[in-house]
Amino acid sequence: MNEMTKISMQQREYSEGAKKALARAPALFINNEWVNSTHGATLEVIDPSSGKEVSRLADASDADVDRAVAAARAAFDDGRWSDLPPIVRETMMHKLADLIGQHADEFAELEAIDNGKPKGMAAAIDIPGAIGMMHYTAGWASKLGGEMIEPMSMPRGTVHSYVRREPVGVAALIVPWNFPLLMAVLKISPALAAGCTMVLKPAEQTSLTALRLADLVAEAGSPPASSTSSPAMATPPGTVWSSIPMSTRSPSPDRPRSAS
Amino acid sequence: MPDVDVATAGPGAAGAIFFNAGQVCVAGSRLYAHSSIFDQVIEGISGAAQFWAPRPSLDPEGHMGPLVSSEQFDRVMGYIDAGKKAGASVAVGGDAPGSDGGYYVNPTVLVNVKPEMSVVQEEIFGPVVVAQRFDDLDEVAKSANDSCFGLGAGIWTKDISAMHKLAAKIKSGTVWGNCHGVIDPALPFGGFKQSGLGREQARQGVEAYTELKSVIIML
Secondary structure, eight states: OTTTSOOOOSOOOOOHHHHHHHTSOOOEEETTEEEOOSSOOEEEEEETTTTEEEEEEEOOOHHHHHHHHHHHHHHHHTTTTTTSOHHHHHHHHHHHHHHHHHTHHHHHHHHHHHHOOOHHHIIIIIHHHHHHHHHHHHGGGGTOOOEEOOOSSSOTTSEEEEEEEEEOSEEEEEOOSSSHHHHHHHHHHHHHHHTOEEEEEOOTTOOHHHHHHHHHHHHTTOOTTSEEEOOOOSSOTHHHHHTSOGGGOOSSOOOOBOOO | OTTSOHHHHHHHHHHHHHGGGGOOTTOOOEEEEETTTHHHHHHHHHHHGGGGOBOOTTOTTOSBOOOSOHHHHHHHHHHHHHHHHTTOEEEEOOSOOOOSSOOOOOOEEEESOOTTSHHHHSOOOSSEEEEEEEOSHHHHHHHHHOSSOOSEEEEOOSOHHHHHHHHHHSOOSEEEESSOOOOOTTSOBOOSGGGOSSOBSHHHHHHTTEEEEEEEEEO
16 A cells, blocks of 8 residues: 555654653652662663664663652651642642643654654644543542441441541552553552552553653652652563562552553 | 444544554454445445555654554564464455564455454454454344453444444443544443453542541440
C-alpha cells in the first residue's frame, strides 16, 4: 500500500523542548527530589519511528526500589498526605491536571517519540484523557466515606456502629507502554484521591512522560514523598515486590495494584 | 448484525483494531460479521486501511504509527506468519512497509480463519483483525465467549432487542454498541475471566485503594 502513496518513513525533527527533555541526566524521582540510582546503570530509550536510541533512563536497583518504598511508607505513616483535609488533596490534584494541560504539546510530542503513536493522536486522546481522568477522580477525594449501619441483633440505642473507609497505605503502580501517561494517571489519581502514597513504575519502553509528570508533581505542591517514580527496572515487575522485606509490611498489608 | 450500515460499520470496525496500531487492551481484534454482509464488511475495513497506513509518529498526516519496539514487531509478524501457515488468507496488509529502522506493520485483515488458530485465540496486540462469519445470535455469542479473555466487546446493529440480548450474553467487562473503545472515567472498567481482577475508574476504582473498618461501640 505504501507503493501507491509514497509516504516518507523518515521521522521528523524533534522540537527544542523535546531535545532538552531527551538530554536530561538519567535520574530517579524519590521524595520529591531527583536522585542518582545506587548502581549507576542506565537503559536505552528508542524512538520506534526510527529504531534509533534518543535518550537514556536511570535503571533503578533493588536498593533504589527499597528506598522508594521506604519513602512512600514513611510519608503515608506520618499522615502528611493521608491526614490532609480531603478538599486540600482534591485541589492539589486539580492543579496537577491543569499543569499537564499547560504542557500538553510537550507531553504529546514526548509520548509520540517514546511510544510511536502519532503526536496528533496523543494530543487528541491521551493527554486530554489524562487531564479529564485526574479532574474527575479528584472529586472523589472529598466524597469518599463509610456508612452508619445498625446491628441486627442488638436493641436499638445500645450500640453505635459504623463502617470507616481508610486508604490502604502504599500502592505499587505498574504501568504498561501502550498509553503511558494516560495509564499512569489512571493509577495515580485514584490512589491520591483515596489518600494513599505510591511507588510508580512506568514501562521501561516508555518512561519519558512519567518523568516529566514527576516535575509537575513537585510544582503542584504535593507533600514530599506523596509519589515516587522509579523508571526502567532491570528486573521484571513481579520481583519488585519480592524485594520488600517483611519488616516493612504493616499489619494491614498494602495491596499492590497490577497493570491493566 | 445483518442490518448494519456497512458504510459506517466498516470504518468503525477498522478504527476498533487499527487505532494505536492495535496495541490496545480492548482492541476489536476478533470480528464476527453476519454471512449476508461479510464480504461488504471486509471490503469496508480493507478500504479504511489506507487511512491507517503507518507513518512516523511526528508526521502530522499520520493516524497510526509504528509498533512500540522491535520485540513487539517480531511478535506481531510472527503471529501473521503463523496465521498464514495455518491456512488463513490475507484480505489486506499482512506485511511490513519498507523503512530504514522503524517498527512499522501494515494494517492487516485475515479471513478464512478457524477458532482454534493462534491468531484467533491469542492476543496479537498489533494492527491485525481476524474475521469470521456467523448466522445467528446464540451462535455468535458462543463464538465471542470462546476465549479466556473478556475485557471489551462491540456490537453493531440498529436492532435494539438484538443489541440488549447480545450485551447480556457476552462475557466482557465493557460492551460497546455502534461504537468502540469509548472509555469514560465515570464508568467502571475491567475484565471478565483472565482479563483482570476488580474495576478501575468510577467510584469502584477509588474504593479499590481503600479498606473497610467496622467500629462497634457499646453505649
